[in-house]
Amino acid sequence: MTERAAGGFTTRQVHIGADAAPATPRAIPIHLTAGFTFDSFDDAAAHFGSGDGFGYSRTGNPTVDAVERKLASLEGGAEALLVASGQAAIAVALLGLLESGSHIVSSTHIYEGTRGLLLDNLARLGIETTFVDDIADPDAWRRAIRPETRVLFGESIANARNDVLDVAAIAAVGEAAGIPLIVDNTFATPYLLRPLEHGAAIVVHSASKFLSGHGSVLGGVIVDDGRFDGTRAGRLFPQLARRGPDGSPSPWERHAGRARIAHLRESVAPRYGPTTSPLTAFFVGQGIETLSLRVQRQSENALAVARWLDARPDVAAVDYAGLPTHPSHHLARTYLRGGYGSVFAVTLHGGLAAARAFIEELSVITHMTHLGDVRSLVLHPATTSHARRSPEQRTQHGVHPGTVRLSVGIEDVDDLIGDLARGLQAAASVAEPDVAVVA
Numbered sequence: 277m278t279e280r281a282a283g284g285f286t287t288r289q290v291h292i293g294a295d296a297a298p299a300t301p302r303a304i305p306i307h308l309t310a311g312f313t314f315d316s317f318d319d320a321a322a323h324f325g326s327g328d329g330f331g332y333s334r335t336g337n338p339t340v341d342a343v344e345r346k347l348a349s350l351e352g353g354a355e356a357l358l359v360a361s362g363q364a365a366i367a368v369a370l371l372g373l374l375e376s377g378s379h380i381v382s383s384t385h386i387y388e389g390t391r392g393l394l395l396d397n398l399a400r401l402g403i404e405t406t407f408v409d410d411i412a413d414p415d416a417w418r419r420a421i422r423p424e425t426r427v428l429f430g431e432s433i434a435n436a437r438n439d440v441l442d443v444a445a446i447a448a449v450g451e452a453a454g455i456p457l458i459v460d461n462t463f464a465t466p467y468l469l470r471p472l473e474h475g476a477a478i479v480v481h482s483a484s485k486f487l488s489g490h491g492s493v494l495g496g497v498i499v500d501d502g503r504f505d506g507t508r509a510g511r512l513f514p515q516l517a518r519r520g521p522d523g524s525p526s527p528w529e530r531h532a533g534r535a536r537i538a539h540l541r542e543s544v545a546p547r548y549g550p551t552t553s554p555l556t557a558f559f560v561g562q563g564i565e566t567l568s569l570r571v572q573r574q575s576e577n578a579l580a581v582a583r584w585l586d587a588r589p590d591v592a593a594v595d596y597a598g599l600p601t602h603p604s605h606h607l608a609r610t611y612l613r614g615g616y617g618s619v620f621a622v623t624l625h626g627g628l629a630a631a632r633a634f635i636e637e638l639s640v641i642t643h644m645t646h647l648g649d650v651r652s653l654v655l656h657p658a659t660t661s662h663a664r665r666s667p668e669q670r671t672q673h674g675v676h677p678g679t680v681r682l683s684v685g686i687e688d689v690d691d692l693i694g695d696l697a698r699g700l701q702a703a704a705s706v707a708e709p710d711v712a713v714v715a
């Protein structure tokens with residue numbers, strides 16, 4: 277409606293200006309709208325028939341689409357689906373592949389939120405998970421597979437021990453059984469590692485972390501390799517390969533190798549509904565534009581900080597895969613390109629008292645439950661993220677009373693080391709001399 281058009285006050289306040297001047301913005305335009313007008317009657321019918329174009333923001337939005345294309349390209353995938361959080365990405369990816377009676381084989385070294393999803397929420401839907409402890413042993417994964425297994429799941433770099441997943445070996449175990457490997461690549465980012473290039477079928481991320489980098493929004497993404505083979509794996513995934521009850525073609529018939537991600541986009545994400553806002557997608561996209569620069573700098577800072585901490589007598593252990601002494605160092609060298617990441621655990625002599633004093637003394641490094649931010653962050657896993665684990669489980673996962681998790685940011689490294697030195701000094705003044713590492 278134009279300014280000169282007739283109309284009452286209320287009609288004009290709603291309609292004038294809705295047709296914003298056409299222009300080509302350099303930044304990704306933010307299409308903050310619930311939906312889109314159809315150009316014609318036939319357009320509407322075509323959209324509902326084939327899914328082409330944009331109709332309603334829960335099923336597709338140009339801002340979200342722009343960020344999805346960026347992420348699919350960076351991960352080397354065929355297609356990406358952006359959702360509201362990392363947890364939503366993991367839940368949607370799993371719910372698209374599993375049904376009651378299905379079974380998951382997962383690394384035991386995964387984010388606690390994902391562990392809860394598997395052990396509690398999905399278990400209540402009749403989906404069971406077997407956890408693999410020795411994730412470096414492909415036979416341990418192979419032995420855990422059952423006839424009803426539909427997914428292998430692991431993290432590229434896992435909290436808290438910094439274990440690096442042997443993606444090619446575990447993907448090969450899945451491939452032999454027609455089962456996709458899903459890799460949570462949050463800690464490594466596609467800049468350091470692209471799991472799809474090593475045989476993983478699906479990558480998920482918490483985009484709230486490194487992809488955004490600014491810590492302003494939550495987001496999640498699923499990237500699919502587009503290599504689903506319905507002829508081979510269709511019997512395991514009837515939702516992808518079987519025709520609809522009305523005889524409509526299956527996702528495999530309509531989308532071939534992209535059947536998995538098409539199914540998530542058409543039938544899983546819009547129905548469960550963890551839609552991301554176009555405004556959030558914009559912020560994620562802004563973050564991604566500097567991803568390589570940040571991850572490079574953060575990895576350099578992290579290596580310097582890890583080396584410095586490792587040389588300190590008051591530090592019992594530094595679990596950083598970038599250090600040659602780390603059990604995953606050979607895998608880190610194989611898989612990570614351009615750095616070793618920037619999130620790792622440090623265990624102080626002196627137990628809980630030392631960890632508390634250390635964290636309370638830090639001023640450059642922020643105390644919060646988050647990671648992958650431009651700011652360096654610290655957290656005490658034993659009393660926060662891993663508080664619900666038994667002491668034995670915490671020990672098995674490298675979480676001791678004196679363990680703190682660092683997410684190293686982009687600050688000047690001397691300022692970080694200065695802050696850590698003050699923290700260690702504070703820790704030394706309260707440390708209980710006889711407290712062993714695991715006390």
Ligand SMILES: Cc1ncc(COP(=O)(O)O)c(C=O)c1O
Pocket residue numbers: 361362363364387389431460462463481482483484485494495496
């Ligand atoms: C490895 C990993 N995956 C997934 C998530 C969940 O992401 P979000 O907080 O965006 O839901 C997190 C959150 O910390 C994480 O560390």
